Amino acid sequence: MAATLIHQPESATVATDLAFETRGLTKRYGSIIALDSVDLAAPRTSIGLLGANGAGKSTLIKLLLGLIRPDAGDARVLGRDIRTDAVPIRAQVGYMPEGDCLPADATAADFVAHMAEISGLPSRAARQRAADVLYQVGLEEERYRLIKGFSTGMKQRVKLAQAIVHDPQLVFLDEPTNGMDPQGRDEMLALIARIHRMLDISVVLSSHILDDVERVCRYVIILDAGRLVAAQSLEEPGQVGDALFVRIDGDPAVFAARLAALGVEAELGNPERGRDELTIPRADAAAYDAIRDAAADLGVPLRSLRARTRSLEDLYFGNVAHQRGPDGRVA
Numbered sequence: 001m002a003a004t005l006i007h008q009p010e011s012a013t014v015a016t017d018l019a020f021e022t023r024g025l026t027k028r029y030g031s032i033i034a035l036d037s038v039d040l041a042a043p044r045t046s047i048g049l050l051g052a053n054g055a056g057k058s059t060l061i062k063l064l065l066g067l068i069r070p071d072a073g074d075a076r077v078l079g080r081d082i083r084t085d086a087v088p089i090r091a092q093v094g095y096m097p098e099g100d101c102l103p104a105d106a107t108a109a110d111f112v113a114h115m116a117e118i119s120g121l122p123s124r125a126a127r128q129r130a131a132d133v134l135y136q137v138g139l140e141e142e143r144y145r146l147i148k149g150f151s152t153g154m155k156q157r158v159k160l161a162q163a164i165v166h167d168p169q170l171v172f173l174d175e176p177t178n179g180m181d182p183q184g185r186d187e188m189l190a191l192i193a194r195i196h197r198m199l200d201i202s203v204v205l206s207s208h209i210l211d212d213v214e215r216v217c218r219y220v221i222i223l224d225a226g227r228l229v230a231a232q233s234l235e236e237p238g239q240v241g242d243a244l245f246v247r248i249d250g251d252p253a254v255f256a257a258r259l260a261a262l263g264v265e266a267e268l269g270n271p272e273r274g275r276d277e278l279t280i281p282r283a284d285a286a287a288y289d290a291i292r293d294a295a296a297d298l299g300v301p302l303r304s305l306r307a308r309t310r311s312l313e314d315l316y317f318g319n320v321a322h323q324r325g326p327d328g329r330v331a
Contacts, residue, residue: 022075026070027063035056035063036226042221048212070083104147107144107145107146109127112161139161160173160191164201173204224319230315244306245307250298252269255294259290264291
């Protein structure tokens with residue numbers, strides 16, 4: 001069954017290459033700073049919003065949707081100001097909340113059709129669109145069942161369906177795999193990837209699970225304790241960074257000092273975690289030359305030398321560790 005796509009009129013769209021942008025965006029809850037002067041320019045693609053619980057992910061989404069107001073700074077979503085254009089923004093944006101907020105005594109078909117009508121579709125078109133979208137998320141046969149009888153995975157699919165029923169340009173998914181078993185999680189991530197590719201909807205996937213983001217997203221935003229610690233592509237070569245990993249027979253600290261004297265910085269591993277490697281962030285010709293010269297100068301053999309692209313885990317923990325001090329507290 002092919003989906004019938006519903007397009008906003010030309011006058012409803014503001015031309016921009018960005019999904020959203022923020023400048024000094026700040027939100028406080030009493031003495032707690034939930035979001036601390038965040039500056040962002042996020043492209044229209046599949047975006048991972050990554051951070052531990054309490055990092056500020058849900059607060060950022062609610063600010064961008066105009067559901068709460070910032071204490072300082074400003075932001076634009078699809079080119080529109082969140083302070084003055086909250087309603088037009090929500091007409092072009094979908095939202096899948098984290099919590100269980102579905103009406104238990106409604107069928108999936110009735111609820112999703114109702115959400116389509118709220119978005120401005122006539123009743124008959126809303127019911128057809130709801131049927132199309134429920135088919136896309138794998139609930140065609142269950143669409144006339146009451147939601148109270150659904151499993152966690154099925155409820156997550158209903159929430160996804162209502163988020164895209166009005167054919168948004170951008171959709172925010174807040175912890176979409178929360179509470180799902182491994183098979184359900186795999187299926188949900190595949191659905192999200194397909195929505196981005198086939199329906200050309202920009203996706204913001206908010207999660208604390210690195211693997212979810214790495215499997216679906218082409219761009220990542222990392223928050224920690226309300227602060228932005230990284231925002232970059234995961235797709236272009238060198239953006240996450242090619243790294244060299246070196247093991248020697250000798251004192252790694254002495255070897256790192258010699259590399260530094262040769263103009264190449266190296267990071268010491270953590271022996272307590274089984275990491276006795278030196279990490280050189282960039283695997284360029286100068287790094288290889290410095291490793292060769294340092295080994296020759298110090299008369300130490302190399303046990304291993306390998307290069308690989310740094311993973312999202314490296315990027316996440318490296319940036320969060322930099323953000324925090326030696327005691328693990330935010331600097």
